Amino acid sequence: MPPPAQNHETISFGPFELIVNERQVTRNTVHVELGARAYEILVTLLSRPNEIIDKSELIATVWPGIAVEEGSLRFHVAALRKALGDGRDGARYISTAPGRGYSFVAPISRRSLPARRQSQPLADSSAGFQHYNLPSRMGVMIDREDDLERLSNQLHTRRFVTIVGSGGVGKTTVAVAMAHQLRAAFNGAVLFVDLSMLSDPGLVATGVASTLGLSVQSQDVTSSLIAYLRDKYLLLVLDTCEHLIAAVATLAAAIFESAPQVHILATSRETLQVDGEYVYRLDPLAYPRDDGELSADLVRTFPATQLFVERAMASGATLAFDDSDAAAVARICQKLDGVALAIELAARRVDVYGLHQTEALLDQRLAQLWTGPRTAPARQRTLQATLDWSYGLLSETERMVLLRLAIFVGNFPLDAALAVVAGDGLDQADVFAAIDSLVAKSMVATRSLGTAMRYRLLDTTRAYARDMEADAQETTALAVRHARYYREWLVQAGSEWSNLMSGAERAPYFAAVSNVRAALEWCFGPNGDLRTGVELATAAAPVFLAMSLLPECHHWSERALAAGESMSKSEEMHLRAGLGIASMHLYGENEHARAALNGSLTIAQEERDTSNEAGLLGMLHMFHFRGGDFSAALSFARRCRTLADDVDDPAALALARSILGRSLLMMGDLNGARIELEELFKTWSPTQQSSTIYLVHDRHYRAGIALARTLWLQGYPAQAVQRVQEFVDGARQMDHPASVTVLLAWSASIFLWTGDLDNAERHIDASIAMAETNSLGPLAAVGRARKAQLAIRRGDAVDGVASLRASLTAIHAVRYELITTEFDISLAQGLAATGRTDRASAYLDDTIRRVGSNGDTCYMPELLRVKAGFLQSEAQPRVADAQACLEQSLALSRDQGARGWELRAAHDLAQLLAGSGQRKAAREILRPAFDRFTEGFETADLVAAERLLADLS
Incomplete structure (x- = not known):
């Protein structure tokens, strides 16, 4: 070999x-x-x-x-x-x-090849560099393959690379692994210098020389060292440079310039900032985000969780790692920001405390004291020691700025830091310079979010800073500045939100909301500032509403109204509106929500605030519309439509057309509904802005689904499906969970009507998942009712009826009656399919009476058609009564212009007539209804009608 x-x-x-x-x-x-x-x-x-x-x-x-x-x-x-x-x-x-x-x-x-010429060292007896002093590899690394690949390439092409990252992120581990990997390439000439053991900058060159085994006999150690290294081919690893940064930078630059075959790999929490240096930033390990339910299979794919599990099991812990364990591991890694050292320290505690208790102890900040391996450097034996090491390297100004920055939660922009941190002995220039230095020292992390740079403290660093003792008066002043900054931000965000079209554009806004929450908690806390809290909650209510953060909108609006603090009429109007709208979405139509919305509208009218009045009329329309009082909803829609003509705001007119069109649809005025809805979409766009956020709260995607339903009823099924897809896609891009959930649930009706049950199922499942994720209780019940509808359509009537009854109970409990007539029709059909025709007929008769009272008469033709089917299914079929119902359904659907219902009624009437031998009359009934269609011939009703016409021919 x-x-x-x-x-x-x-x-x-x-x-x-x-x-x-x-x-x-x-x-x-x-x-x-x-x-x-x-x-x-x-x-x-x-x-x-x-x-x-x-x-x-x-x-x-x-x-x-x-x-x-x-x-x-x-x-x-x-x-x-x-x-x-x-x-x-x-x-x-x-x-x-x-x-x-x-x-x-x-x-x-x-x-x-000829061997390299070896030069004699200063006073070294060895003729060459035949040994290496690398530490052992620090365990199995997770997900650093790409880092090592890039580092190897950069070292080969650039010769001088500094690995920069925060404390505990794994810089030394990666550097040691890189050196081991390159040992053969350098023929064993790899020198590892641990600078953490030095405290005197003047001893840096001496430390490198002594690690080489050189006997230094000169005052000018650097020159002697460079003379030795000048023609050496070796890899020099300078580990932990940050506390000696200036001295290390000078030495490294001199070696790089004068020893062309020496490759330098340094690790530091800040860059050396010298010519020739290539900076490689080592990021924390990726971890799963807390965005709902996380499966064990998904969590296993992230390197941070892989490291946690590997270290926990290596320490003797037993992990089942099912979905419950996986979620806890994901939360731990998220709390530790993917920092390898912190994850390893936490994982070692699982054997002692168990997984869930370990997570609980993390929240109590005990993890900073947990110890790691005895073989680790002193600065890394506990997270506290790592943080103490970093903190000890800061100047007084940098320490002050770091402690104040700990008030921010998550990401924050530079202007927020300058506005909040400056004061009490620090001006903005001090803050700017300190942040710049803290970023360089890896104490503050940066990332690009949207179009701007954002800053944040790792959670472990923030917890460390928050535990530092601080002057109470200074802390209060800092908290007030923080709350007032985000109050002003909310005012600006309210005007900008409607113009943000993508998730990337909205990401910085959601990041800022974390700071709004923290400020609200402080304001309404034991030592807070209630006046500032009321102002902050007032500004937050419409923004929370626009962002679909409904539980928070409800909580903080209610908290501010109950604070007992005097407030202006405008503040009260916004807080009551936020409380009423959020309550309606979360808990359905209820008196609490009605009182809040009516109170807000009264204030708007008293203050002659016509823009907000128009928006609140829209909200009250939604309240009654959702509650099933369609006549009352129509009156609010007409009031809003009249007022919109007097308001110089296109968004007011768009809202008025939207709610009036939807009301007219439910009342069976299809032509009027289509006129309003199509006029709306001629002039409206998702970017439409308004100074009144209630006018742009609803992006009119509900109106889009209403237009799709109108088109189906009028006999345009293909256009209806196209509209559904357009508006669902548009709502998803806007990232507005409440609107998307409503659209998904309502759009399922189009697919059920056209007979596309697979698409119906996909939309239903998505609506349920989104409703449950965003705590939209009534909409989750609607999704489950849709699921039951689908089961009945597919022939599973027994389970479908049971599930639909349970869902209707939940829907009635929150008085979300907007869509219950459709469910009542399906429930009656399910009862009939299980042989309970008498109960089905009685239930349907109750529904018909209720529709006559509530006003959603668009369903009446379908109710009469279904009733005719029940009459024919009785033990003694009542054929004449059934024919009368079908003729009434046919006449009413023609009056409404509802060709969709007309075709169904004509089909059933034609079947009835053909059964009694009246084939010609049957054709004369069905053919005109079929011929009115120009599209959608692949949909279920048209396929059935065409088949029957063929049989009749």
């Missing part, structure tokens, strides 16, 4: 040459770009040509000490083959042994 590749060798194969000591591959003298992993795979395969090297052996060789999936090996082998042109023009270099490994199969030749 040929010997392994030596660093002084050149290996040739085909048109390629591999120069080992330069880690370079050429093709006909032209450099071939290879990633570090692909290069290591090639060297390993060349060391044993024509021999199959097992996949596990390749992984262990190329990724030592790192947990790597087999797919990574396949990926890099494919990249290597592509770089070599394997398989092109008959060339064949690497062969795959399925299920086993890979083999290098092309002929190779080797030749030696």
Whole structure:
């Protein structure tokens, strides 16, 4: 077997040459770009040509000490083959042994290069650098493969790389792994210098020289060290530079300039900021976000949770890791910001406290005192020690700014920091300079959110800062500045929100809401400022409403109204509106919501605030509309439509047309409804703005579904489906959960009417999931009722009836009666399908009476048609009564212009007449109804009608 590749060798194969000591591959003298992993795979395969090297052996060789999936090996082998042109023009270099490994199969030749000239050290007896002093690898790393790949490439091309990141993120671990990986490439010449053991900047050069084993006999240590390193080929690892940053920067720059074959890998919490330095920022490990239910399978895919589980089990803990465990692990990793050290320390406690108690202790901030391995550096044996180390390196101004920044929750912009942190002895210039320095020292993290840079403290750093003792008066002043800044931000956000079209644009706003919550908690807390709290809650109510943060809108509006603090009429109007609207969405139509909305409208009228009056009329229309009082809702819609003509605000007219069109649809005035709704969409766009947020709260996607339903009823099923898809997609892009949930539930009716049950199911399931995720109780009940409807349509009448009854009970409890007539029809059909025709008929008669009282007469033709079917199903069929019902349904549907209902009634009447031998009369009834359609011939009703016409012919 040929010997392994030596660093002084050149290996040739085909048109390629591999120069080992330069880690370079050429093709006909032209450099071939290879990633570090692909290069290591090639060297390993060349060391044993024509021999199959097992996949596990390749992984262990190329990724030592790192947990790597087999797919990574396949990926890099494919990249290597592509770089070599394997398989092109008959060339064949690497062969795959399925299920086993890979083999290098092309002929190779080797030749030696002249050895590098070794210079004598200052007073060193050794002729060369034949040893290395690397620490052992620090356990199995998770998800750092890409980091090592990029670092290897950067070290090769740039020679001088600084790994920068926050304390505990894993800089030293990665640097040690990188050095081990490159040891062979540097022929063992790898020097690791742990600078954390030094405190005197003047001893940096001496520390490096002594680690080399050099006897320094000169005052000018740096010059002597550089003279020694000038022609050396080695990797110099300078670990933990931040506390000696200036001295290390000077030395590293001198070595880089004067020793062209020395490669430098440094780790620091801030950059060295010298010529030649390439900065590699090491991010925390990715972890799952808390966005609803998390499955164990999903959580397993994140490196932070993989590390937690691996370290917990290595410490003796037993984890079932089902969905419950997975959610707890995800929350722990999120609280620890993916910081590797913090995750490892927490994981080691699971064996002692159990998973859920460990999570609880994290919330009590005990984790900072937990200890890690005894072999870890002193600064990393506890998280507290790591944070103390970082804090001790700060100036007094930087410490003051860091402690004040801890008031922010999550991300914050620079202008917020300048406005809130400045004061009480700090001006904005001080704050700006300190933040710049804290970012450089990795104490404050940055990220781009939207179009602006955002800043944040890691949760562990923030908890550390919050535990520091602070002057009570200064803390109160800081909290007031924080609350007032976000009050002004809310005023601005209210005017901007309607113009934000994408989730990326809205992300910074949701990030700021975390600070609004924190400010509200403080204002209404034991030592808070109630006056500021009322102002903040007033500004927050309409913004919470627009953002679909309904539980918070309800909570803080109610809290502010109950505070007993004097408030202006405008403040009371907004708080009552927020309380009423949120209560309506969360708990359905109730007297609490009605009183709040009426009170808000009264104030708007007294103050002659016509814009807000128009918006509140729209909200009261929604209140009565949802409650099933369609006549009262129509009166509010007409009042809003009249008022909109006097308000110089296009959004007011859009709202008025929207609610009037929807009311007219429910009352069976399809032509009037379509006129209002189509006029609305001629001039309205999702970006329409208004100074009154209640006017743009509803993006009119409900009106879009109303238009789709109108089109179906009028005999345009294809256009109806197209409109549904357009408006559901538009609402999803706007990221407004309440609107999307309503649309999904209502759009399902279009698919049920057209007979597309699979699409109906998809929309229903999505509506249920979104309603439950966003605590929209009434809408969740509507989604489950839709699911039961679907079950009845598919023939599962027994379970469908039971589920629909339970759902209707929940819907009636919150008085969400907007859609119950559709469910009553389905329930009656389900009862009949289970043989309870008498109960079905009685239930349907009650529904018909209720529709006559409430005003949703658009359903009357369908109710009469279904009733005719029940009359024919009785033990003694009442055919004449059934025919009368169908004729009445037919006449009423024609009066409404409801061709959708007309076709169904004509189909059933034609069947009845044909059954009694009146085939010609049956054709004369059905043919005109069918011929009025110009589209949608693949939908269920038209298919059935066409089939019956064919039979009648």
